[in-house]
Amino acid sequence: MSLRSPLSQARGLGSAKDGVGHWWMQRMTAIALIPLSLWFVFSLVRFPLLDHATMVAWIHAPLVAVALVLFFLAMFYHAALGVQVVIEDYVGNEGVKLVSIVVTKLALFAFGAAAIFAVLKIAFGA
Amino acid sequence: MSVKPASSNRPLSPFMIGPYYKPQLTSMLSITHRLTGLALAFGTIFIAAWVTAAATSPEAYAQFAWAANSIIGKLLLIAYTWALVYHLCNGIRHLFWDTGRGFALKSAYASGYAVVGASVVLTAVIWVAAYL
């Protein structure tokens, strides 16, 4: 049994962290992803990108490399923000919630870094 | 004193849909937005693997291309395409709602049906175009 009042137990757990910033960046990245993902799908349809030489030549074009980097930045950021909300909604235990959020965020940022590095490596000529 | 609140054994979202809460188009599309979002988040791993393979070597890329061209790879790509197109269309619906418009029951249903139709048609168009 806890001697703390229900109000004091609730304090510090609720909202008023950085909800508005989170919400805003989810929308910003969503807006960015509209043209970027359409362009991405269009490119996959248009070029035989499963051929290595075609793929490398495609990324060598500066505009393509920049668009891919922007696409990846928006996508991985949007995904990290989005998955966080889902975890917050369904995981009740505070410890499990914290660990899940930290692990998914770090993983998504690591995959994002790898993807962006790969684009730059090809763009700069490897 | 400290009595456990009755709320602790209420059904938790999303498990209220079905036994306690009648499924409707709007709630189904909402949960589908969430599920496609999670699927796309999982798909980012494959996108990272794709460009990393291209940056590694032609051989590594050929392996990735082989997997993507297999039956399972193709089915996953079609599923990914639909998830992306659905989430994109429904995401635009969300952004429109964020301006405070489109919440009347009639318009919420109309935009819902439009999203379902557009997601199927666009997925088909993309895959037909890919083979032209």
Ligand code: HEM
């Ligand atoms: C391309 C990869 C994408 C990934 C990995 C992704 C992932 C996610 C995830 C995990 C969520 C959280 C779902 C939830 O809270 O229920 C989400 C929400 C959202 N996504 Fe995406 N998404 C992507 C693309 C897009 C695009 C292209 C749009 C275009 C409009 C978009 C618009 C939105 C919006 C508006 C929300 C918030 C929905 C809400 O308030 O419940 N997303 N996304």
